[in-house]
Amino acid sequence: MASITEYYAGKSVLITGATGFMGKVLVEKLLWSCPDVKALYILVRPKAGQTMEQRVSHMMKCKLFDRVREANPDFHKKIIPISSELTQPGLSISPEDVEKLSACINIVFHCAATIRFDEPLKHALQLNVIATQELLSLAQRMHHLEAFIHISTAYANCNRKHIDEVIYPPPVEPKKLIESLEWMDDGIVQDITPRLIGDRPNTYTYTKALAEYVVQQEQDKLNIGIIRPSIVGASWQEPFPGWIDNFNGPSGVFIAAGKGILRTMRANNDAVADLIPVDVVVNLTLAVGWYTAVKTYCLYPFKAFSKLVLCLKRNPLEQAFRRPNANITSNYLINQYWILVSHKFPALIYDLFLRLCGQKPQMMRIFNRLHKAIGLLEYFSSQDWEWNSDNISMLMSQLTPEDRTMFNFDVRQLNWPEYIENYCIGTKKYVLNEDMSDIPAARQHLRKLRNIRYTFNTLLVVFIWRVFIARSQMARNIWYFVVNLCFKFLSYFRASSTLTN
Numbered sequence: 220m221a222s223i224t225e226y227y228a229g230k231s232v233l234i235t236g237a238t239g240f241m242g243k244v245l246v247e248k249l250l251w252s253c254p255d256v257k258a259l260y261i262l263v264r265p266k267a268g269q270t271m272e273q274r275v276s277h278m279m280k281c282k283l284f285d286r287v288r289e290a291n292p293d294f295h296k297k298i299i300p301i302s303s304e305l306t307q308p309g310l311s312i313s314p315e316d317v318e319k320l321s322a323c324i325n326i327v328f329h330c331a332a333t334i335r336f337d338e339p340l341k342h343a344l345q346l347n348v349i350a351t352q353e354l355l356s357l358a359q360r361m362h363h364l365e366a367f368i369h370i371s372t373a374y375a376n377c378n379r380k381h382i383d384e385v386i387y388p389p390p391v392e393p394k395k396l397i398e399s400l401e402w403m404d405d406g407i408v409q410d411i412t413p414r415l416i417g418d419r420p421n422t423y424t425y426t427k428a429l430a431e432y433v434v435q436q437e438q439d440k441l442n443i444g445i446i447r448p449s450i451v452g453a454s455w456q457e458p459f460p461g462w463i464d465n466f467n468g469p470s471g472v473f474i475a476a477g478k479g480i481l482r483t484m485r486a487n488n489d490a491v492a493d494l495i496p497v498d499v500v501v502n503l504t505l506a507v508g509w510y511t512a513v514k515t516y517c518l519y520p521f522k523a524f525s526k527l528v529l530c531l532k533r534n535p536l537e538q539a540f541r542r543p544n545a546n547i548t549s550n551y552l553i554n555q556y557w558i559l560v561s562h563k564f565p566a567l568i569y570d571l572f573l574r575l576c577g578q579k580p581q582m583m584r585i586f587n588r589l590h591k592a593i594g595l596l597e598y599f600s601s602q603d604w605e606w607n608s609d610n611i612s613m614l615m616s617q618l619t620p621e622d623r624t625m626f627n628f629d630v631r632q633l634n635w636p637e638y639i640e641n642y643c644i645g646t647k648k649y650v651l652n653e654d655m656s657d658i659p660a661a662r663q664h665l666r667k668l669r670n671i672r673y674t675f676n677t678l679l680v681v682f683i684w685r686v687f688i689a690r691s692q693m694a695r696n697i698w699y700f701v702v703n704l705c706f707k708f709l710s711y712f713r714a715s716s717t718l719t720n
């Protein structure tokens with residue numbers, strides 16, 4: 220059997236979602252490890268005032284492509300952008316481009332999706348399900364297609380505790396849902412969404428489950444592979460450790476914690492955070508393109524995130540609101556207590572301070588958004604799932620020793636503390652564009668915040684003393700009783716230690 224690199228040599232690959240987090244890493248790895256790949260056709264739409272061409276040229280200048288650029292300054296010639304808006308009929312690909320793709324594509328990687336947890340159902344359905352259907356129709360017209368690889372999510376079936384490498388029956392027949400929603404206005408759809416998604420937490424996991432079913436329906440006509448990554452995080456090794464470019468999932472949590480805004484979060488300390496580095500997912504994806512398999516796995520418990528604070532203090536973010544701290548608890552009431560004490564109270568004081576300085580209060584607004592975002596993650600951080608990953612082991616056993624190194628997806632070799640440290644540095648460097656040379660100043664800022672906290676706590680104690688203790692005879696009595704008890708205990712301790720000496 221040909222090695223993975225040999226397999227991709229001379230092949231034309233179609234990638235959707237190539238401008239996204241995972242898509243970019245996939246493009247880079249293909250160019251790096253399979254330099255003889257013939258062409259990468261990427262479906263791109265114009266966005267935010269930029270044309271398709273401007274977006275692609277901007278993407279290729281990204282630091283992520285440094286090693287590819289160095290090895291082959293003409294690498295961009297292998298990337299062929301195709302204008303496409305996935306939410307439009309026929310994916311709005313021109314007839315000429317359809318012809319071109321039908322004639323040459325050998326492998327399709329379908330990464331595009333909306334991954335927002337608060338996406339209105341109609342839009343999530345349009346992009347995650349209907350666009351997948353359209354792409355499958357296009358795939359059927361491709362004369363030389365060898366594999367159609369669909370990127371799903373490990374949480375498509377998160378309403379189950381144990382998840383096997385099978386496609387479960389969909390919550391509803393996608394065709395019927397699409398037909399019904401067509402005539403409903405957005406208000407009605409919004410009202411019935413909770414009933415429709417049932418025991419899934421959001422429209423994202425619901426529509427990804429429907430998409431898997433839609434892909435499976437074509438298994439007799441196409442050679443399909445479905446990958447179910449769990450929580451995709453910064454890169455482990457490639458192209459360099461810590462590459463990340465978004466605020467999704469853990470990245471947003473790390474940044475908010477690093478900035479000292481997020482200090483408490485609901486999570487089950489005994490559960491496993493199913494974090495998986497993006498380069499591992501991409502290596503697996505390429506191996507799956509070459510063979511056929513399913514999902515990824517990892518073993519990093521939530522309680523291990525208590526060490527995150529040390530990483531964040533070693534590599535502090537600039538202008539933190541407070542020093543990083545993490546209370547991770549599964550208890551709703553304890554979490555609410557910490558939200559009050561650690562989030563809302565400081566925000567209130569800071570907003571008061573801003574008002575006194577004649578500025579617009581903003582901290583409470585930031586915290587409200589943060590609570591909305593964290594609330595959406597809670598479902599995933601408070602539970603534990605068990606995934607079957609036999610196909611991964613099977614796939615690994617099929618690789619040549621060289622491929623096992625070049626397309627490594629064996630996370631058992633991963634040193635998690637080192638990975639989390641690089642992840643934190645990655646969010647600082649690549650998401651926030653902060654300079655590492657500013658770390659001494661950021662550390663100095665954290666020391667200032669610590670001194671402010673000590674001063675504030677001292678003033679608070681003095682205040683409480685004045686208000687409650689000094690004014691009430693009963694409080695005074697309790698206070699003297701406690702102080703007396705402490706003295707007695709100290710004298711007893713001193714006496715007993717003298718005796719033993």
Ligand SMILES: CCCCCCCCCCCCCCCCCCCC(=O)SCCNC(=O)CCNC(=O)[C@H](O)C(C)(C)COP(=O)(O)OP(=O)(O)OC[C@H]1O[C@@H](n2cnc3c(N)ncnc32)[C@H](O)[C@@H]1OP(=O)(O)O
Nearest residue numbers: 334335336337372466467468469471482483524545592599
């Ligand atoms: C106390 C510390 C404890 C530390 C414990 C550590 C625990 C480990 C973490 C484990 C977390 C568990 C995570 C589970 C995730 C499950 C993942 C399932 C896997 C998947 O299949 S899909 C990928 C996951 N998808 C997402 O994560 C998307 C979630 N995001 C959204 O749905 C929306 O962004 C959200 C949160 C609803 C916000 O919407 P909105 O208010 O409309 O804001 P925008 O998205 O438009 O963004 C505006 C602006 O804000 C930036 N932003 C977004 N999110 C964050 C954030 N969390 N923190 C900071 N900033 C954020 C965004 O980039 C935009 O900036 P612009 O400059 O572009 O305007």
Ligand SMILES: NC(=O)C1=CN([C@@H]2O[C@H](COP(=O)(O)OP(=O)(O)OC[C@H]3O[C@@H](n4cnc5c(N)ncnc54)[C@H](OP(=O)(O)O)[C@@H]3O)[C@@H](O)[C@H]2O)C=CC1
Nearest residue numbers: 236237238239240241304305306330331332372448450451
């Ligand atoms: N990130 C994660 O933690 C996980 C992700 N996944 C899956 O991996 C895949 C990739 O995720 P990720 O890279 O993180 O997501 P991103 O949000 O970073 O990327 C999404 C991609 O889809 C494209 N896209 C979205 N809407 C349209 C549209 N209307 N027309 C054309 N293109 C569109 C985006 O293009 P544009 O740049 O134009 O917006 C972008 O390239 C998804 O299928 C997701 O479900 C699975 C598990 C975890």
